[in-house]
Amino acid sequence: MDDGRSQQNKPLAPRAVSGAQAATQNGAPPLKGPLFKRVTIIGVGLLGASLGMALRAGALAGHVTGVGRPGSESLKTALQRGAVDEITTDLSQGAAGADLIILATNISAFPSAMNVLAEASRPDCLITDVGSTKSEVMRMARERLPNRCFVGSHPMAGSEKSGPENARADLYRGALCLVVPPEDTVPAAGGHAGKATERIITFWQALGMRTHVLDSVTHDQWVAIVSHVPHLLAALMVNLTQDNPPSRMAAAGGFVDTTRVASGNVDMWTDILVSNRQAIKLQLLQIAEQLDGLHAALDRNDAPAVRHWLSSAKAIRDQMLMDRGRQQSQPAAIKH
Numbered sequence: 430m431d432d433g434r435s436q437q438n439k440p441l442a443p444r445a446v447s448g449a450q451a452a453t454q455n456g457a458p459p460l461k462g463p464l465f466k467r468v469t470i471i472g473v474g475l476l477g478a479s480l481g482m483a484l485r486a487g488a489l490a491g492h493v494t495g496v497g498r499p500g501s502e503s504l505k506t507a508l509q510r511g512a513v514d515e516i517t518t519d520l521s522q523g524a525a526g527a528d529l530i531i532l533a534t535n536i537s538a539f540p541s542a543m544n545v546l547a548e549a550s551r552p553d554c555l556i557t558d559v560g561s562t563k564s565e566v567m568r569m570a571r572e573r574l575p576n577r578c579f580v581g582s583h584p585m586a587g588s589e590k591s592g593p594e595n596a597r598a599d600l601y602r603g604a605l606c607l608v609v610p611p612e613d614t615v616p617a618a619g620g621h622a623g624k625a626t627e628r629i630i631t632f633w634q635a636l637g638m639r640t641h642v643l644d645s646v647t648h649d650q651w652v653a654i655v656s657h658v659p660h661l662l663a664a665l666m667v668n669l670t671q672d673n674p675p676s677r678m679a680a681a682g683g684f685v686d687t688t689r690v691a692s693g694n695v696d697m698w699t700d701i702l703v704s705n706r707q708a709i710k711l712q713l714l715q716i717a718e719q720l721d722g723l724h725a726a727l728d729r730n731d732a733p734a735v736r737h738w739l740s741s742a743k744a745i746r747d748q749m750l751m752d753r754g755r756q757q758s759q760p761a762a763i764k765h
Contacts, residue, residue: 464632465555466491469527471520471542473497473507474694475588476559477533478596481512483636486598496523507593521549529632531582532558536700539566543573550577557582557629561652562704563609563645570611580629581609583648584638585656589692602637605756607652609645639756653708658716660698661709663691 468490470477484490495513497504504516517523524530524546532539556579560566563581570579586604610626630640667688670677726734
């Protein structure tokens with residue numbers, strides 16, 4: 430796997446863009462009609478169907494097409510729930526005429542989908558995704574979509590539940606979307622890549638999201654820390670009960686809350702963890718170091734050291750919650 434440290438992926442300074450509400454609710458000029466005439470969503474699970482619902486509820490797309498596998502019950506459910514205007518199992522047909530295409534499948538399905546889009550999509554079509562890793566995805570796009578404009582997106586929204594039956598139109602509202610420009614270029618530098626990135630920023634903000642622009646390497650480091658490794662640890666905690674099944678009877682709210690994400694889609698999370706394995710392995714090494722230190726402190730009955738370790742975590746988390754509240758209350762405005 431490309432570790433993301435090629436010249437194209439040279440780290441750039443993240444650029445914050447905030448916007449807790451849609452553009453018309455933040456003092457920005459009102460949108461004149463749909464942002465895109467025809468939007469195609471490839472994969473209509475929880476994320477894809479919720480996106481379709483939000484687009485249709487906000488009249489942000491003139492027409493929404495859902496693409497899925499033959500025999501897919503998700504396609505039928507998405508159509509029944511009003512997430513899309515039409516469905517198809519033919520990706521070439523679904524991509525034809527779209528001016529925005531969103532990849533919302535598992536990452537392992539991206540390569541084959543991109544191969545089709547390279548031929549079937551319009552040359553001026555804008556393509557993005559909702560994938561949870563970016564170094565590998567941006568490399569795929571460079572190799573498989575050389576003549577299309579692909580901007581990486583990662584909306585930090587979701588649920589341990591899956592499928593279009595759990596989709597909702599407000600899933601993205603108020604959450605953060607991480608945006609990775611093509612070739613990791615700075616949007617402010619202008620040019621085609623910069624304009625495409627600004628269009629994607631506008632798109633996510635119109636759905637009520639805050640946005641933050643960064644490079645693929647930084648993205649994968651961040652999400653390894655705050656999303657991917659926590660998922661691994663939640664699964665680890667649940668698996669620990671295998672050696673003592675009766676202990677599960679004592680599991681209360683703390684255990685249930687801490688391990689909630691372990692109920693997530695196994696196939697999706699397998700893709701995510703393997704795709705971001707380089708960044709995740711580095712964090713696991715740091716976890717091992719911290720556990721060694723905690724083990725040593727307990728071994729020597731060092732209560733002050735244990736208290737310092739817990740106090741540090743409490744202070745950091747409390748500050749994170751305060752910062753998050755301030756960020757969500759800021760108006761939508763691009764900060765250069």
